[in-house]
Amino acid sequence: MIRFVRLPYLLSLTLLAANPLALMLLLLAFFGSLNSLLADQATKSAVPPTQAAEPIDFNRQVRPILAKHCYACHGPDDTESGLNLTTFESATAECDSGSKAIVPNRSTDSELLARITSSDESDRMPPEGSRLSTSQIEILKTWIEQGAEFNQHWSFQPRKQVDVPEVADPSWCNNPIDRFILSKLEARDLTPAGQADKRTLIRRVYYDVLGIPPTIEEVLAFESDAKKDAYVRMVDRLLCDPRMGERWGRHWLDVVRYAETNSFERDGLKPNAWKYRDWVIRSINSDKPYDQFVTEQLAGDELDEVTIDTLTATGFYRLGIWDDEPADPLQARFDEFDDLVTVAGQGFLGLTLNCARCHDHKIDPIPQKDYYAMVAFFRDVTSYASRSDGASNNQIDVSDPSVREERARLKSEVAKLDKTMREIEQSAIVKMSAEEQRATEGPGRKRVLKEKLQVFLSDGEFATYQKWKNEREKIAKSMDSLPNQEFVLGLAKCEPTPPSTFVLVRGSPQAEGDQVAPSYVAMTQGDTSKRTEVPAFVRNSKNRLHTDAPVVGRRRALAQWITADDNWFTARTIANRLWQNHFGRGIFRSTNNLGQLGDTPTHPELLDWLANQLVEEDWSMKSIHRLILLSKAYQMSSQTTSETVLQDPANDLFSRFSMRRLSAEELRDSVLATSGDLHFQQGGKSFFPKVADEVKATQSQPGSGWGDSSESDRARRSVYIHIKRSLVPPELSVFDFPDTDTTCEARFLTTQAGQALGLLNGLFVQDQATRFSNRVLSMASSERDDQVRVAVELAYSRAATADDQKFAKHLMERFGKEHDLDATQQLRAYCLVLLNTNEFLYLD
């Protein structure tokens, strides 16, 4: 097993041999990462007990064995011989035979142990497959000896009301978050890092909240603001800045695998996908409560009050990949459902429900039945589109109702005519040559028909054809005269009567098993009696302004369950996401998976406290942002003592703030901000950055689906870049833009040569370096020192130091002496260097 840990890539050591400092840093890095890696490994593997005294961890060591070898017959769905091994009560109860499978503390009296060790094949369990290994048997035996506790995985329990811990130094704490952090540090005798300086703080907060750097003026104003509440006022101001949605919206777009095309051969456009993106940005800016944010995406078409906004939110269902020409249409249909279950499961609930598509979840208490019970919630969701009709299922007409009706009427007439005309065309086409027939299947159809249709039709047929054609043109004209239509991407059509859902044996749509109804998953710990029933579906809700289809209400019921205040998973998952995006890692690192294969939270009490807080604040995410931003923990310096680094190498304890590299979008936006180009127009259609011909050459039709945008559009923020699945611009992909097809819980942070090449020689940066140096020239005197001063202020939002001047002088002189660059060229080269430096790319 190889497990990838999100850590920086480390490069060739041999290259570094000549550079002792770099080598040293690199070595440190290796060992730092190793620590967390080893810890990670230790928690993941089922460790056999080495000594009887070591307590067995039920979830980590025992449940996987029971789940894999026993639950098929003695588990959540079947209790053969009256035995159910999923709870303490049922496992220690008398079976049909009168014996007890498990007698706590008495392994010799436990029938389970007798059966798994039996030498009599007809007696031995499990009846099929190989017997349990010695170490597995040993684990079960020790576990029974220790009392056979069925303690539950942390996330499969209700959230706790957490007491804020006591600390020795309460003066360090700004709010309860700090007490959770400090109490752990104190327990390890560690001192938290000092307060970051003001310039570091303002840069940290600007990037974190808005995704862009502060201007030098903003830095200076903050630095000179001596009032005690200067920081609080800045945070409050930024939390109301509309650019926040552009930064935090992108975090959500990662989770929902946002893209604007379908992938596969044609990688066709998803019209109006950008309206969903704008809905996300608006929702964040208006601090839409998270429960509402989720509900609108899942059931925006089923609410009591349906608006254009809530319909736009259902774009959530239409963002995935879609094969317009699937080899197996039924399989493809269930692949679409799987995509929804995967994204909804991991995105909203932090559960990898997708693991139970073909069989019961091996580790988590999610039987296969529950996967299909989840599918059943989505059964009224139609396929994205069909090849012949790319729009009806996914484009919601939100224009004025009367115009809509008139258009619909005309449209159906055109469709009728098209069908009739196509029949006539086909009757001629079958008589044509193979090449011509083939041509009619592509863009050549019009040409072939124009040239050859009449040849292969009788005069009467052709006359009829012409008549229909004229008629069609007339209708088309009157359609054109209607006011423009407005569409949003979303659930334009649903199944009013969803088909039944069955468990699919081994995940195969051809092998239907038991029928299942929609029901809530995973809260049952395998006890079917606890499976929550879905409330009666909401039907015929009023105010359905924009669609006339009857409401099934299943998705609304699902949303109600997911967003219930006492749902175990939802608040924890989103609280963790918020934390992750502020601190660089979640309280548990596997944000899309709080199940047993996920990572253990480093601060479980803090997580529950934050989740509780979120619910208490009526799911206001900004209230949590504010709490986090105002905490002392958030304001720590990233620098600390070597002792602390040694004690807490992976920063598991949050003993300091973790430095971070800018994301692809932040980097691009920062370059634009530095050159003065950044254009803050909010919302609207996506733009197309310039892409090198070499990149377009990788397409089967170079340039296809890649438009041209105006210069001012190209200077907009990166969140507005058109996301085409088969062509992600290199400046995004090389800096770890997430894969477009699957949900992304946290971005990778790689360091690779391609990044250096792109930042040195790529189209975008080359152009921007020129603009940056022109800006410096326009703002500074002709003196080099003054130019350097301005350049440093623009790039780093800080004043230039004597060292900066010395460095610049030396470098620019080299450019002049060794490479014959004139003063302007020297400045431009220096500006390019600034855009490449770690000070530009990394935040303290």
Next chain:
Amino acid sequence: MARNSSLGGNSFCGRTRREFLWQSGGGFGAMALANLLDKDGFGSESSKPTTFENPLAAKVPMFAPKAKSVIFLFMYGGPSHIDTFDYKPAMIGMDNKTVEVKTFGRGGHKNQGRIVEPRWKFSQYGECGKWVSDLFPNVAQHVDDIAFLHSMTADSPIHGSAMLMMNSGKILSGSPSMGSWINYGLGSENENLPGYVVMLDPSGGPISGAKNWSSGYMPASYAGTVLRSKGAPILDLATPSGVSRELQRTLIDGINQANQNHAWSRLSNSDLAARIASYELAFQMQSSAPEAVDLGQETAATLSLYGADSPKTEDFGKRCILARRLVERGVRFIQLYSGGAHNDANWDAHGDLEKNHNLHAGATDKPIAGLLKDLKQRGLLDSTLVIWGGEFGRQPTAEYANGSGRDHNAYGFTMWMAGGGIRGGTSTGTTDELGGQAVEKPMHVKNLHATVLHQMGLDPNRLSYFYSGLEQKLVGVEHILPIHEIVS
């Protein structure tokens, strides 16, 4: 950073902990290092090698590999097996006869069709006596080195999903391609070049473009790098006009100096050092990549061997030479596309079969034969696994009422492998007498993938990557066997 205890006891670049400390030169770094080592249980007197590695450096395979590199000659569009390597004498004289045969292609499911008799003559070659059509007279000279797989099957007969299947094992996009898996499992032997290289046809990329060499849910550093034989071989490798190599060096010096000043007070951050190294690597790559693609170093005889001296075969010939040069330089996975764009610019012979296949076989036969011969004479064939094939084959029947065009066929088609520990002169599996579908020993694309990983020293059923709650594998969740018949 990937760590794989089952890969065996790798030492860090073969160095022990003590050497490590010594080489790091003392000071805070070394001291910190020593402490960390102790904390991690590497006892202070221990001399055992440390068991982790640089993720981009070469990794030790799971077991002794037969092959070090893979060259995948991807015949995009789907070459017809019955017109190339799958000899169907029973079809002779059946041209235009309508027969009952189940087919499934872009035209949908059909139960009968009009036979298009194979359009080329077959002859026997080599000691094994393999029948090969006149489309590949040069490749035919090497049949004793080739293992033919005649009963290949795939899940989709539609280009989009079939390309993804052949490249990533899944019909849906979003999963890493085979080259990414190999890059992930083995790292790169030459850090100055990408470990996974794709060379496209001059007519354009295949459909879905970069999805075909995507690293999916893995980090982008495992994705294939497009290498061009003309112009700058790698994107952004060339300096812009007016920037000399010396100036680039000065720029990098400046960046590195600024970065070192910046890093000095930030000792705990490892990315900073990695970034300094990445600029050095980029600079190295700027000289090593152009060197790798410099055909000026090849003799006239070699150019001619690959057909690089004749217009018809020049492009594919040159790319085959590049493939060999990359193998010599330690690149793990090289994919060459024959055909690109749409319609007859690739092997997708729906209209005129003869015109299409004469064109594409004509452009590739001599280069491929040259590649096999050259690899062999340089002693590289034993350690280089060459794969030939498309995303599927073609149907025995005509697609249209007139003409010889064939529709797609994923029910049965031929691929072949050579070198890299593959048993030459063998043919495994059969299709029915029309080549309509696999009959004897049907083999799935996954079996092919398993074979490739196995030859590279990776267990296809153990090479996994944790994503979305699952240990993901190239071959999927089911246990998949390599094709043992062809493994020597």
